[in-house]
Every structure is written in C-alpha cells, then in structure tokens.
Amino acid sequence: MTTTYAALLRGINVGGGKRVPMAELRTVLTELGHTGIATYLQSGNAVFRSDEDDEGALAAALEQALHQRFGFTVDCLVRDAGYLAAVVGACPFPAAELEGKQLHVTYFDRTVDAERFAGLEAESFLPEEFRLGNRCLYLYAPDGLGRSKLAVELTRPRRVKGLTATTRNWNTVAKLVELTRS
Missing domain, CATH: 3.30.70.270 (Reverse transcriptase/Diguanylate cyclase domain)
Incomplete structure (x- = not known):
C-alpha cells in the first residue's frame, strides 16, 4: 500500500551552512524510489509517496543518501499524512x-x-x-x-x-x- 509522507530536514539552507537545493532533494527522493514528490519552501520540507511503511527506515535512508550526495549529515524526520493531520x-x-x-x-x-x-x-x-x-x-x-x-x-x-x-x-x-x- 502506498502512503504519503512528509520529510522534515533539520538545519539546512540557513546561514551559510548546509545547502541542499530543493531540486536536488527531489532528485535524491526519486533515486530512493519515491513518487509524487513535491518540496515546499527552501527549508527542507518534502512530500512524497512510498510503499515503505517504516518512518524510521525512510528517514535513515534519506539521511544516508543526503550524506552521500552532499558530504554532510542532515537529520531527517519522516511523518505520514495521518500523523500530520492529527497534529x-x-x-x-x-x-x-x-x-x-x-x-x-x-x-x-x-x-x-x-x-x-x-x-x-x-x-x-x-x-x-x-x-x-x-x-x-x-x-x-x-x-x-x-x-x-x-x-x-x-x-x-x-x-x-x-x-x-x-x-x-x-x-x-x-x-x-x-x-x-x-
């Protein structure tokens, strides 16, 4: 079953530090096999669909892919649509x-x-x-x-x-x- 998620990246694109262009974030998410990808603002918010049902595994995979691509660590949280609406x-x-x-x-x-x-x-x-x-x-x-x-x-x-x-x-x-x- 496909679930819609939001990825929340911590501490990017503020000051002169960790720069993650949203186009490249979309590419990373695509390379991880996700679909329906959209980003919001430049502060590390992305929405995507995935067949994976483990938010922690999704976050860990994204963190690893971002580290490989950019050479620095980015903490990520992934939350499903139902959780976000409940908040x-x-x-x-x-x-x-x-x-x-x-x-x-x-x-x-x-x-x-x-x-x-x-x-x-x-x-x-x-x-x-x-x-x-x-x-x-x-x-x-x-x-x-x-x-x-x-x-x-x-x-x-x-x-x-x-x-x-x-x-x-x-x-x-x-x-x-x-x-x-x-």
Whole structure:
C-alpha cells in the first residue's frame, strides 16, 4: 500500500551552512524510489509517496543518501499524512485566531515525556506557552520564534539531548497537511 509522507530536514539552507537545493532533494527522493514528490519552501520540507511503511527506515535512508550526495549529515524526520493531520487537529492553541509566525510545532523523533521539561518555570515566560503532543511540542510565541525566550529554554541541550527535533511555523505545518492530501 502506498502512503504519503512528509520529510522534515533539520538545519539546512540557513546561514551559510548546509545547502541542499530543493531540486536536488527531489532528485535524491526519486533515486530512493519515491513518487509524487513535491518540496515546499527552501527549508527542507518534502512530500512524497512510498510503499515503505517504516518512518524510521525512510528517514535513515534519506539521511544516508543526503550524506552521500552532499558530504554532510542532515537529520531527517519522516511523518505520514495521518500523523500530520492529527497534529493539526490536536493543537491546544486557537490556531485559526493566530498568525502563522506565532504558533510553532517542534517534531521529535520519539515520544517526549513531561519530565524532560520539569523545573521549567512556565509562568515566567508568559504570555508564551508550550504544550506537549504526540511526538511533538506546540509553542505559542506571540512575538515570533526569533524573539521567544521560551523557545531558547525549550531547546537547551539538557532538554533535547538525544533527540532529533525540528521546528516549523504553523503556516508550514498546515501547508504540509494540505500537500499530503493532494
């Protein structure tokens, strides 16, 4: 059975570092045998179809292919269309009332328990707030991610050690759901 997925690449095409042109990302995905490939923005978002049903195996194969092609490591998460839609549906914040830059989702490679964020004094960051979801974290940052003090605290090494994580603003989250439905 063919499933539609989104690949979320971490840390590419920002600053002068790891450059992965989207045309080459599409080529890599094609060479891996995937179909229906589309990319969104330059920040490492791709939608594709595959007969493989293991998100971890898909991510590992993509990471390996990108390393072979570009010579550097790119952490990748792969999530199926149903999961992406469920993340949108479970959003604990009023997404329809917010600007896309105010709401973000950090996707994790595995389930993250609340203990990881124990000791964080959430009240001191208000009006910024976060909530954990299914292998994700929702962040409300009314002044945007770039000005968010809570985002800095949430990504401190002691909180994300051992995790693969990548963040997308709500506009991108919603667009990926739309693209996986196409």
